[in-house]
Amino acid sequence: MIKLLSVAIVAGLFFESDQKIILPQLPIAKGWPCYYPTHIQCWTDWFDRDNPSGTGDWEVLFNLRNENPGKICPKPVDIEAQTLNGLTVAAAGDVIYKSDTTVGFICRNSDQPNKKSCNDYRVRFSCHPPFCGGGVCWTKWYDRDNPSGTGDWELLSNLRTENPGEICDHPLYIEAATTGSIPAMSTGETFSIYNPTQGFVCRKADQKSGKCLDYKVRFGCPCSN
Template sequence: MRNLLGLVVIAGLISAGSLQPTEPLPLAIKKPVNERCWTEWFDRDNPSGTGDWELLTQLRKKYPGKICDKPVDIEARTWSGKTPAAAGDTVEMDKDKGFVCKNKDQKDKRCNDYRVRFSCYSPYCAEEVCWTGWFDRDDPSGTGDWETLSSLQKQYPGKICKKPKYIEVVTVSGNVPATATGQDFYMFNPTEGFVCKKSNHQDCKDYKVRFGCCCD
């Protein structure tokens, strides 16, 4: 009986000890490594001279502090919202140099008036951001992996804000950031979504995406 009571006491001490409060573990916050956001639109030139010159160096002078040090992408649109291809213009566009449309290169010798914006990594565009869940609506078994914003908004109504500010893309298997896979992407921005096209030199991995929206 004494042995039995001893075992009960020991068990009670172990149980009670396991319920004692302990120091809280530090909370590990892992920030997405693949966040992107877009600057505002810029338009410093008109095509009244030799063309429309929206060079990065000149934009930095006119809009100091408005563009990150190392943009990762550039977009150009006419004031009516058309891409250069849709507008029928031949242009030069580079994230490190900016945008140029020369009048002499156009069939009608006249460029449209363009505005440009640049994509940057957080925290340059940092603000309070609320992230959606992860979405994976397509598999790369066909022409590639198409996770476009318009298709996702149709398939998941009410789950994604109308105008996301950020996008994060990782592989379905292993959660590897898209930018670390070494693959080329046809589309990768929060306003249009993500597309990896299959080609002769690459078979796309299966990706999932999520979007950062302004918190209500």
């Protein structure tokens, strides 16, 4: 049984901006969905070029490209931002000025209530899989169960059966979040299973509250060039 916030969980959940995903060279099945962005997202590394000590946190795409030549595709299809400790923008509660694939991400201190400063954010961009050959390709999010019974059971075996051909044979990473997109690491709940080879399970019997939140999961697979 794994107690969140006291143990570093699964490979693939990295919360320091200078860490990079290094994948072993594994064979990719011919025709695997890395080639189909509607099923798989291929993400760049995380970038954290600015701190909110001045006017705010400016993770502008133009500057990121200049400082990281060749590491961001010409036309990103999505952007994701989170605080350095893994909170989504919604969970952090900041007022965001910009967050798109054209400008990048900007949080201005002047937009925050009560003279509060922005959190420190990092960003990454989603590209077509051939661009991120050395990165990780994430499946879509899956939410097959609700916590109305004994808990929330998002087992890999069941997800494969219900979604044939959508999850690679040997996932390297797993990410779990509530259906409201709060990272599982931030909920404080206890999980009995949380790994890329079995999936994810939150049991009501393990919680002090006697109930689990509703979770979704996705899996990280090696992405071919």
